[in-house]
Amino acid sequence: MPAEQVCLVGAGVVVPGCDTVEELWQRAQDGPFRLATPDRFRGHEALTAEAEAETGQAYDLRFGAVGADSGETAGDLQAGWLRHALRQCLAGTSRQPTRPGLFVAASTDTSYEIDLALTADLLAAGTARHLSVDPDDARVSERIRRRLARADPCAGVAHGELLPYAQARRAIDGLLPPDTPILVVDNICPSSLYAVDLGVRHLLDGAVDVAFCGGVSSHGPLRQVYFSEMGTLSPSDEVRAFDSAADGTLFSEGAALVTLKRLSDARRDQDTILAVLAGFGAASDGKSKAIFAPSQEGQVRAMSRAREVNDVPGGQVAWVVGHGTATLAGDATELRSIATAHAGGTPWVTGNKPTLGHTGMACGAVSLVQAALGLHRSTIPRQPHHTALPDYARSLPVRVPSTPVELDSSATDGQPPYVGVFACGLGGINGYQLLTAPDAREHPVRSSAPSLGDELVLVRWSALLPGRPDDEAIATRLSTGEAPAEALRLERPYPIPPFATTMIPPKVAAQLDPSQLLVVELVDRLGAADTDRGLLWDGLGERTGVFGAHYGLTQSAVDSTLRCLGGGLARSLDGAQARAAADYLRKHRSGTAAIGPYSLVGRMSSTALGWVANRRDLHGPTMMMDSGPSSGLAALHAAGCYLRRGDIDLALVLAWNAGPVELNAQSLGLGPQEVAEGAYAVALARPETARARGWQVLARVRTDLRADPQAADAREQPSYLAADAFVGVLRSVSDGTLPRRFSGPAGPTVTVLPPS
Secondary structure (H helix, E strand, C coil), rough: CCCCEEEEEEEEEECEEEEEEEHHHHHHCCCCCCCCCCHHHCCCCHHHHHHHHHHCCCCCCCCCCCCCCCCECCCCCHHHHHHHHHHHHHHHCCCCCEEEEEEEEEEEEECCHHHHHHHHHHHCCCHHHHCCCCCCCCHHHHHHHHHHHHCHHHHHHCHHHHHHHHHHHHHHHHCEECCCEEEECCCCHHHHHHHHHHHHHHHHCCCCEEEEEEEECCCCHHHHHHHHHHCCCCCCCCCCCCCCCCCEEEEEEEEEEEEEEEEHHHHHHCCCCEEEEEEEEEEEEECCCCCCCCCCCHHHHHHHHHCCCCCCCCHHEEEECCCCCCCHHHHHHHHHHHHHHHHCCCCCEEEEHHHEEEEEHHHHHHHHHHHHHHHHHHHCCCCCCCCCCCCHHCCCCCCCCCCCCCCHHHCCCCCCCEEEEEEEECCCEEEEEEECCCCCCCCCCCCCCCCCCCCCEEEEEEECCCCCCCCCHHHHHHHCCCCCCCCCCCCCCCCCCHHHHHHHHHHHHCCCCHHHHHHHHHHHHHCCCHHHCCCCCCCCHHHHHEEEEEECCCCHHHHHHHHHHHHHHHCCCCCHHHEEEEEHHHHHHHHHCCEEEEEEHHEEEEEEEEEHHHHHCCCCCCCEEEHHHHHHHHHHHHHHHHHHCCCCEEEEEEECCCCCCCCCCCCCCCCCEECCEEEEEEEEEEHHHHHCCCCCCCCCCCEEEECCCCCEECCCCECCHHHHHHHHHHHHHCCCEEEEEEECCCCCCEEECCCC
């Protein structure tokens, strides 16, 4: 008998031109997509000139902007948009939710607010240091900061207040209980589909009774520059997805949330049931041509895994809402993947970027809302601007509708149809969610695979710390109560590891953030710890997932943000302040790299996990967690969610702190000497996998979404920020003080038990 089903009972959206779900349904099929320079850019158009000066090219900084009246708070855009979407979700349910959870996709890499706030933080402090006054006088930098804030309200907020977890907490304030657990996923484009999948799993596990899931992004000039350098923007100012005239994508912003419940609860509450979730497929590309090149094998793997949850024949998927970026490589790979993964059928394929733009971290949830509405209304919307399939696709068994199509069993040989939603992103991350109508079939479908048990085992660990002590030395220090390493800081500059260690060409490695190199080097150390047995994941690559935890910003993000936006924001200053700012920026530019094709890939924390999967040819899910200081606990818990239901057999779980130490420490009220750099990795498996592989069990592990007030505080001294939980777990394993529980203020909780 299948497990309890999960259904979608409501939604909320804030995207360009749409403040309600009904407006989304109309706009997604009628348009038009409007490019504009948003009002919040007014008063500092000099950003355009600064962008031009960076590379000698003129950048078009227009994009699809959310209107100023769409629930935003000045200087706190994403919190306002999430709040607006959440209110819509709450208005669409029959009763006030009990035991809710928020599972949301957000990132420091897709945040206009952080861009401006970070630039202002750095510019105010740097300008103060270059003035002929006491550089320690905080009043000087504060006066400069107030001047900068005149250009944009975001420049008046410290960047630490705008980190994703903090914004999510503000978004639910007064709308959901204060102890509501929040998990923040940072997987770039597919993130919100992964957030939905986490919501499904926690509903089935009974950890929450209502799950609000989705994503949010705010766009800005910095990302326009990044994507211009990558050559992905449309020169025609149109997104013609899956069309012979496609020439690139255009970006926008916004938030989208869906309300999920167990089907039995939704029926009890007499909610409107829009769709039943019928299986999710997560996959990494593994080895491919490049870290940002789409892979047909990875996409087909994700789509096939979603179908396998209920053994859905390819011909029963009537409609796929695709990623549809309208780039040549992206659309060609995706259409071939859809055709291959749905053998025996001829699915209709649409995408909403032609009328909404690419909404970043929210895009998967936006597509999910559209798919659920279409399923509920038995209608496949038309694909705007579509004239003809590209030449390469005309022989493929796919169709693109130029007019609305009735969605019924006539397209699926008399069987109730399924609808699929697909998204993929940089780093080779793919996600595919299937939906079906409630009561559509004789035998109920599963929303996820059944649980195989609660207990996991820790079978290996490693760490890469300042001074490069080996794991035995680290374990000795941990067992005696000392800090894991004597030194606090990694080498500056971080040395490029040998190709044999990272399998990343040196020319590419030189353009990546040091944290990415640190992580890839650590995984080599973890995998090769037992040389007699080969690499840890040998024979398990197809079912090995990679999970990570990071808090704050990378050094590459800091450098490229200030380099691109500093000059424009500095035009708010005059006199001595302007001259001091110019001196500071001149010095900064002389020591940092120009914006280039690898600048975006090179700065993103989530790409570190993508490199691991890519270089080691691993094909399980890849998931980065950025849930504040408790991110390490969140990564361990997320890995457990996929191990417990059998999606993977091995989880490589990593957490690290490397980069702008002072900035990241400030956001938590810590001084520079209270924070240490380093990276930690653990390998988790189910007990039966460990027995079959002959792995030594170092400890048993259980995780729970919610906080445990009786558990030990996961914070360490000195703090490794996101990696603190790993230090606590490994200290317990090393000194034998088991069992022990670790928890953050709002969860999750990780319990470490003796090996047997």
